[in-house]
Structures are given as C-alpha cells and as structure tokens.
Amino acid sequence: MSSSLTFYGGVRTVTGSMHLVSNGKAKVIIDCGLFQGRRDEYYRRNSHFPFDPAEIDACILSHAHIDHSGNIPNLVKQGFRGRIVTTSATADLCGVMLPDSGHIQEEDIKYLNKIHTRKGLPLRNPLYTRKDAEDALDYFSGHLYHKPVEIADGFSVTFYDAGHVLGSAIPLLEAGEGSKRLRIAYAVDLGRRNIPILNDPETPPEIDYLFLESTYGGRYHSSVDEAKDKLAHIVNTTVKRGGKIIIPSFALERTQEIAYYLNQLLIEDRIPDIPIYVDSPLAVNITEIFLRHPECYDEEMCEAFKSGNDPLGTNRIEYITDVQDSKRLNQSRKPMIIISASGMCEAGRILHHLKNNIENPKTTIIVVGYMARNTLGRRIVERHKTVKIFGEEYKLRAKIKVMNSFSAHADRNDLLGYVQPLKGGVKRISIVHGDEDQSQKLHDLLEENGLPAHFPEPEERLTLS
Numbered sequence: 001m002s003s004s005l006t007f008y009g010g011v012r013t014v015t016g017s018m019h020l021v022s023n024g025k026a027k028v029i030i031d032c033g034l035f036q037g038r039r040d041e042y043y044r045r046n047s048h049f050p051f052d053p054a055e056i057d058a059c060i061l062s063h064a065h066i067d068h069s070g071n072i073p074n075l076v077k078q079g080f081r082g083r084i085v086t087t088s089a090t091a092d093l094c095g096v097m098l099p100d101s102g103h104i105q106e107e108d109i110k111y112l113n114k115i116h117t118r119k120g121l122p123l124r125n126p127l128y129t130r131k132d133a134e135d136a137l138d139y140f141s142g143h144l145y146h147k148p149v150e151i152a153d154g155f156s157v158t159f160y161d162a163g164h165v166l167g168s169a170i171p172l173l174e175a176g177e178g179s180k181r182l183r184i185a186y187a188v189d190l191g192r193r194n195i196p197i198l199n200d201p202e203t204p205p206e207i208d209y210l211f212l213e214s215t216y217g218g219r220y221h222s223s224v225d226e227a228k229d230k231l232a233h234i235v236n237t238t239v240k241r242g243g244k245i246i247i248p249s250f251a252l253e254r255t256q257e258i259a260y261y262l263n264q265l266l267i268e269d270r271i272p273d274i275p276i277y278v279d280s281p282l283a284v285n286i287t288e289i290f291l292r293h294p295e296c297y298d299e300e301m302c303e304a305f306k307s308g309n310d311p312l313g314t315n316r317i318e319y320i321t322d323v324q325d326s327k328r329l330n331q332s333r334k335p336m337i338i339i340s341a342s343g344m345c346e347a348g349r350i351l352h353h354l355k356n357n358i359e360n361p362k363t364t365i366i367v368v369g370y371m372a373r374n375t376l377g378r379r380i381v382e383r384h385k386t387v388k389i390f391g392e393e394y395k396l397r398a399k400i401k402v403m404n405s406f407s408a409h410a411d412r413n414d415l416l417g418y419v420q421p422l423k424g425g426v427k428r429i430s431i432v433h434g435d436e437d438q439s440q441k442l443h444d445l446l447e448e449n450g451l452p453a454h455f456p457e458p459e460e461r462l463t464l465s
C-alpha cells in the first residue's frame with residue numbers, strides 16, 4: 001500500500017496543527033495542537049478527532065507551543081496509547097505547559113458554567129483537566145537532535161533544529177522501505193535566523209515532501225536591531241508620560257527573549273532603571289527549563305553563560321509567582337514594565353493587568369506576538385474602541401504598539417530563502433499554518449520561483465510516491 005498525508009488541522013488557519021501520515025502499515029500523527037477561536041467552534045473542533053485516537057501508533061511533536069501540543073491530553077483521554085516522540089527540551093516544557101493548559105480549561109469552564117447556571121443552560125465539562133494532562137505526560141519520550149528514532153512499523157524520525165522556540169524541531173519522518181523510502185520534513189513552525197538564544201533553523205537532507213508554515217507568508221519583519229531600538233524608544237516615551245508598559249507574551253520563548261533585550265538595554269543604559277516584572281508562574285517555570293537545556297543555545301548564549309553573565313536577566317528582573325505579589329503591581333502608579341501571559345490575552349494574569357490599565361491613555365500595550373482571530377489580543381491589535389475583559393466592557397485608551405520583529409516565525413523572505421535550495425529535489429511543498437491570505441501569498445511566491453507549491457484543503461489526502 002502507498003503512503004499518504006492527510007492535512008487535518010492548521011490548514012488555511014494558524015492554530016490546531018495536526019496531520020496524519022500513513023504508510024499502509026502504521027499511522028502516525030505530527031502535532032496535536034489546540035485550535036483557538038470562538039468558544040463553540042473551539043469545543044467542537046478540539047473534542048472531536050477525525051480519526052480514532054486508539055488507531056494511531058505514534059505522535060511526533062514539533063515543539064511545545066499549545067497550538068501544536070495542546071490537544072495531546074485529549075488524544076490520550078480518547079484512547080491513544082502510542083508514544084509521543086519529541087526533543088528532550090520539548091518534553092520538559094510540555095511537563096509544565098500541558099498541566100497549565102488543563103488548569104486553564106478547568107477555570108474557563110467554571111466561569112462559563114456560572115453563566116450557564118444563571119441562564120438555565122446545560123453545564124459543560126472542560127475539554128480536559130490538569131489531571132488528564134498529567135496522565136498524558138506518561139506517553140512522552142524525549143530525544144536528542146540528529147539521532148534517528150524508530151517510532152512505528154516502517155517509520156523513523158530524526159529531529160533537526162527549527163530555531164523557533166527552545167526544543168523546537170523540524171522532524172524528518174522516513175516512511176517505507178528500500179527504494180520506496182520517502183523523507184517527509186515538517187517545518188511548522190520555522191524560526192528566524194539571528195534571533196537571540198537559539199540556533200538558526202536547519203535544513204534536513206534530501207527532503208521529498210515538505211510541510212511549510214506560512215504565518216507571515218505575505219509579510220516582512222524588520223531587523224532585530226531595529227526592534228531593539230524601537231523597544232527602547234517605546235519604553236522611554238511611556239516612562240516620560242508616567243505610564244506602565246504592558247507586554248502580553250507567550251510564556252515560552254517570547255518572554256525570555258524580551259527579558260534578554262530589556263536586560264541588554266539596561267546594561268547599555270538605554271532605558272531608565274524602572275522595575276521590570278515577569279508576572280506568570282508558567283513563565284518562571286519555563287525560564288528554569290531554559291537554564292537546564294544548554295544543548296539548545298546558540299554560541300553567543302553559551303558564551304554568555306560560560307563567562308558568568310546573566311543573559312536572561314534573572315537577577316535584575318523580578319519573576320512573580322505569588323497572586324498577592326501580582327495584585328500589588330496594580331496598586332503602584334509608577335512606570336514599570338509588566339510581561340505576562342497568555343500571549344493572545346485569552347487567559348491568565350495578563351487579563352488583570354489589561355483590565356486595570358487599558359483605559360489609561362498613559363499606558364502602552366506592546367504586542368510582540370501573533371494574535372489569532374477572535375481573541376482579545378486580535379481586538380487590541382485592531383484597536384477596537386471597547387473590548388470585553390471578564391465579560392465587562394472597557395474603553396481601549398492605552399497606546400498600542402505592534403512589534404512583529406520579535407516574531408519567532410520566519411517572514412516571507414526567510415521562508416523563500418529556506419526552500420530555494422530545495423529546488424529540483426523536493427516533490428511537493430505543502431503550505432499550512434497560516435491565515436488563508438498569507439498561505440495563498442506564500443503559495444504564489446513559491447510558484448513564481450519554480451517551486452512545487454501545494455495549498456491543501458482541510459482534510460485533503462495526498463498520496464505519496
């Protein structure tokens with residue numbers, strides 16, 4: 001029987017990455033991410049798998065972001081009993097991120113059920129609980145980069161560095177035998193070159209089929225140096241106004257990266273010495289995991305650690321875990337920088353900081369990451385006049401600054417640059433993980449450059465040869 005790919009999730013949209021690879025003998029999925037969106041669609045799409053989870057032999061996980069890993073607890077809850085194969089750093093990160101996600105699901109349902117009780121509607125169960133997430137961790141197996149791992153009958157995988165977040169990988173999946181052996185690489189998500197902390201993305205050898213992300217398939221980022229200048233400028237002007245700087249940030253990578261830049265700006269005396277807080281227990285746990293995985297660092301970061309520097313500013317920046325300490329930040333009216341999760345402003349302590357500061361025109365909210373459709377973060381980026389936080393309307397009076405250059409995603413130039421050397425060898429480049437217009441723009445760009453671009457429909461099945 002021939003091998004095939006089925007594009008299930010993160011197709012013509014950004015979140016919910018999940019794809020199936022079959023070689024006729026075994027079935028493997030790559031990623032099992034949470035789809036983000038309006039509540040009803042969120043529950044429907046995340047709680048129903050388009051296959052029987054018990055029939056899947058293994059799950060390959062590219063990295064720990066929730067839109068790639070966040071539905072694994074549900075997969076296990078619904079009968080999956082194979083191995084979840086990933087890098088060691090990703091396995092460690094999931095050890096804190098998935099239980100946190102379970103906790104968020106429980107809190108979210110508690111809130112929803114209060115409203116349902118009031119309206120006499122049926123109560124709902126969480127998508128999964130913290131306990132479900134902890135149970136799923138038993139199936140994880142963490143591996144080093146560049147070492148092939150046998151995962152199922154006729155399938156092996158080798159992880160290459162994706163340079164996107166700590167532990168992120170481009171899995172190279174080998175399916176079939178002998179001359180029929182096919183090599184499928186999965187560059188979803190793909191990092192940028194020259195970002196701090198991480199290595200540049202690698203290209204696995206002799207790729208037959210490539211999955212390629214397209215989050216910024218139609219857009220360009222400014223350079224990292226420009227980003228640092230802009231950050232300094234925003235901090236300085238906000239401090240002059242006497243306002244607070246609120247940075248919604250993914251607990252993984254972006255928080256550490258922003259901490260890295262702020263720490264550098266302080267050392268270079270380019271911003272005033274105001275308090276800087278990372279207010280997210282998850283980010284604190286993740287920063288500890290960063291310190292345990294030097295195998296993922298680039299040279300500069302390794303050097304900084306070896307010479308006893310403190311590149312993540314863990315001594316200068318205050319990391320907050322306690323709720324009372326978090327609340328205290330709201331009592332102070334002095335300028336300060338608060339970095340808090342969740343990145344898309346859908347849950348977590350960032351909501352409290354937004355609630356308390358969003359109506360103050362002195363405040364600056366810096367958007368440093370991708371905001372999916374129908375999230376509070378997207379409404380902030382789109383500068384809606386009012387936004388709902390915890391069910392109440394607030395006037396959006398704060399200044400909004402968007403800084404895409406902190407993106408952990410390759411932009412249009414980076415993506416083209418990544419695939420150009422594959423010309424002549426690769427049979428198909430399937431474009432996924434992007435809003436439709438972005439994916440379409442990248443598709444057209446690759447075609448113009450003579451590359452075999454493919455823009456799959458959701459649930460499309462591609463036979464491999």
Ligand SMILES: [Zn+2]
Nearest residue numbers: 063065164189
């Ligand atoms: Zn990611």
Ligand SMILES: [Zn+2]
Nearest residue numbers: 065067068189
């Ligand atoms: Zn992603």
